[in-house]
Amino acid sequence: MLGNWHQLWVIASNPDNVPVVALIVLVPFFTWFGLRQAKANDRLIEKLEKDPELARTHHRKTQPYHASWQKEVHVWPYLLRIELLAAIVVTVILLVWALTVNAPLEELANATITMNPAKAPWYFLGLQEMLEYFDPWIAGVLMPTFIILGLMAIPFIDENPLGNGYYTYKQRRFAIWTFLAGFEGMWLVLTLIGTFIRGPGFMWFWPTQTWDPDRVEFLTTRNLDQMFGVNGKWLAHILPASQQPYAELWAKGLFGIIPVGLYMVLAAWIFYKIITSTPFSRKIFSRMSLLQFVVMELLLVVMLSLPITFFMRHLLRIKYVWETPWFNL
Amino acid sequence: MAEENRAKGQAGLAGEDDGRIHDLKDWVRVKYHEQVEELKQPEDTQLYKAFFRVGRIDEPRNRALHTLNNLFLHIHPTKVNRDAVRYSYTWGMGGISFYLFLVLFFTGVMLMFYYHPSEIQAYRDILDIQNSVPFGMQLRNIHRWAAHLMIIAVWLHMFRVFLTGSYKRPRQFNWCIGVMLLVFTMLLSFTGYLLPDDQLGFWAVTVGTNMARATPLLGHEGPFGPQLGMTAYNDVRFALLGGSIVGSNALLRAYIWHCIALPAMISIFFGVHFWRVRKDGGISGPSPVMLESEMHE
Numbered sequence: 001m002l003g004n005w006h007q008l009w010v011i012a013s014n015p016d017n018v019p020v021v022a023l024i025v026l027v028p029f030f031t032w033f034g035l036r037q038a039k040a041n042d043r044l045i046e047k048l049e050k051d052p053e054l055a056r057t058h059h060r061k062t063q064p065y066h067a068s069w070q071k072e073v074h075v076w077p078y079l080l081r082i083e084l085l086a087a088i089v090v091t092v093i094l095l096v097w098a099l100t101v102n103a104p105l106e107e108l109a110n111a112t113i114t115m116n117p118a119k120a121p122w123y124f125l126g127l128q129e130m131l132e133y134f135d136p137w138i139a140g141v142l143m144p145t146f147i148i149l150g151l152m153a154i155p156f157i158d159e160n161p162l163g164n165g166y167y168t169y170k171q172r173r174f175a176i177w178t179f180l181a182g183f184e185g186m187w188l189v190l191t192l193i194g195t196f197i198r199g200p201g202f203m204w205f206w207p208t209q210t211w212d213p214d215r216v217e218f219l220t221t222r223n224l225d226q227m228f229g230v231n232g233k234w235l236a237h238i239l240p241a242s243q244q245p246y247a248e249l250w251a252k253g254l255f256g257i258i259p260v261g262l263y264m265v266l267a268a269w270i271f272y273k274i275i276t277s278t279p280f281s282r283k284i285f286s287r288m289s290l291l292q293f294v295v296m297e298l299l300l301v302v303m304l305s306l307p308i309t310f311f312m313r314h315l316l317r318i319k320y321v322w323e324t325p326w327f328n329l
Numbered sequence: 330m331a332e333e334n335r336a337k338g339q340a341g342l343a344g345e346d347d348g349r350i351h352d353l354k355d356w357v358r359v360k361y362h363e364q365v366e367e368l369k370q371p372e373d374t375q376l377y378k379a380f381f382r383v384g385r386i387d388e389p390r391n392r393a394l395h396t397l398n399n400l401f402l403h404i405h406p407t408k409v410n411r412d413a414v415r416y417s418y419t420w421g422m423g424g425i426s427f428y429l430f431l432v433l434f435f436t437g438v439m440l441m442f443y444y445h446p447s448e449i450q451a452y453r454d455i456l457d458i459q460n461s462v463p464f465g466m467q468l469r470n471i472h473r474w475a476a477h478l479m480i481i482a483v484w485l486h487m488f489r490v491f492l493t494g495s496y497k498r499p500r501q502f503n504w505c506i507g508v509m510l511l512v513f514t515m516l517l518s519f520t521g522y523l524l525p526d527d528q529l530g531f532w533a534v535t536v537g538t539n540m541a542r543a544t545p546l547l548g549h550e551g552p553f554g555p556q557l558g559m560t561a562y563n564d565v566r567f568a569l570l571g572g573s574i575v576g577s578n579a580l581l582r583a584y585i586w587h588c589i590a591l592p593a594m595i596s597i598f599f600g601v602h603f604w605r606v607r608k609d610g611g612i613s614g615p616s617p618v619m620l621e622s623e624m625h626e
Binding site: 027044060071076090108113131151172326 | 402409
């Protein structure tokens with residue numbers, strides 16, 4: 001299969017896409033870098049749990065240690081020289097980058113000629129990609145609000161006192177998996193899709209597939225109620241006469257509550273099962289207040305709805321599961 | 330040494346007792362040696378002490394005072410945990426974000442000298458910066474790439490803080506401040522995107538602000554917006570753009586947000602962020618590991 005590799009290079013070498021390409025390298029590197037230290041700490045923790053005598057005397061770090069060493073060092077020069085070094089390195093990177101790649105400048109803004117594809121800057125491509133799966137008020141307003149408030153809520157719902165100030169995986173499995181799923185599994189994946197896969201008309205082009213602006217997509221999506229043949233005929237019999245012209249709206253609106261409600265209950269139940277699956281996680285769970293638990297479940301259920309909707313759209317070609325005159329989910 | 334020289338010099342200056350200098354050659358020679366000796370230890374000079382308020386740095390007390398007595402360094406503690414200066418733990422991303430902000434501030438001010446936020450001038454000014462202003466292209470490049478790099482640095486900083494659990498007690502509030510800084514960083518970058526007034530920025534901002542139409546209650550296409558009397562001429566998108574289309578007013582608004590309002594806001598949040606780092610006990614670690622068996626129920 002000989003694809004359009006040249007186009008892939010053109011996308012990857014687009015000046016404004018350099019950060020995305022950098023992220024492909026940086027994020028896996030730092031994930032490895034952090035988790036490697038987590039593993040080292042986990043080994044130490046295991047050793048100390050087994051040997052309480054050692055735990056009493058051990059300095060409890062994986063960093064080099066000697067009893068005669070001073071615990072603290074002067075900021076001048078030990079910290080400041082590192083800061084200076086970091087500033088110099090960053091400056092050199094910036095200078096080389098600025099000398100080799102020019103900032104893009106397109107034609108003068110023109111409201112009559114639409115850019116195709118019209119893309120948001122790379123750091124907002126995650127949001128733009130979400131627009132494909134949710135209505136604008138959800139993808140553009142509700143979800144960002146949930147992301148910001150959800151991030152802010154993290155310290156207040158994470159009742160696990162362990163892993164404060166050191167890398168660890170074993171003591172914070174659920175927290176780390178949730179963050180990796182959100183940051184890397186969703187946000188970055190959506191950004192990559194927005195960069196490399198969305199072509200003209202924001203259509204889906206596999207990498208190396210030529211971006212053809214004239215491509216016509218025969219994308220048939222359907223709504224869940226159509227699959228179940230909900231048309232309101234049955235409901236019309238029991239509605240009062242004044243509401244009978246609206247029987248279909250009523251039927252669809254009422255029908256949609258079922259899958260959405262089922263999803264929320266099921267997802268919440270699965271998360272409950274996960275966070276009470278081990279003796280340790282049950283300990284954390286018992287520390288949580290009702291409010292903390294409810295907020296956490298809400299955030300997790302909303303978060304999981306994104307990949308669920310993603311797969312429903314791409315694999316089952318389902319657009320909406322709940323239609324009402326005011327909003328569609 | 331200087332004292333010694335001074336004594337020697339006085340002895341060598343014969344006939345000085347009446348206040349006049351008889352042997353000028355001798356006097357210059359002695360003073361010259363005195364001066365050279367003094368300059369060998371610049372930290373002992375009056376000028377140095379006046380500048381830094383403390384003398385020789387090579388003693389523990391003065392090292393501490395050096396950090397403490399300096400406006401720019403006093404955000405640091407005088408001493409830190411010996412492991413906390415390790416790159417492997419901190420990744421240095423918070424500091425790098427702030428450094429990039431300073432770079433952006435500096436290059437941004439330079440760009441402002443050449444830029445008019447009006448539809449007639451803006452695009453031409455960019456062409457001018459690129460083609461006529463000395464090092465203008467490099468200036469613009471550094472500003473743009475530093476902006477991208479800052480977003481990456483902020484994301485990675487947040488990633489590190491999460492992996493080390495540094496948002497936990499007592500640093501919960503500072504994490505929230507950090508989330509606000511993340512939002513401000515991305516908004517700063519986004520408002521700057523429109524300023525060249527080219528197709529790229531125009532359509533990105535058109536797409537971006539079109540979402541505002543759909544704001545629940547406040548957008549004219551959002552749920553319950555029309556019911557509350559929202560139209561294209563009074564809703565939240567109109568407020569953002571200063572009009573119903575991305576035009577001259579939108580350019581001016583983006584400019585003011587980008588160059589004045591957002592930098593001012595982010596600076597205040599920076600201050601609170603750094604201040605809270607200190608108040609919450611300095612950077613979080615690497616702290617000694619805690620065992621499950623030591624957890625309070």
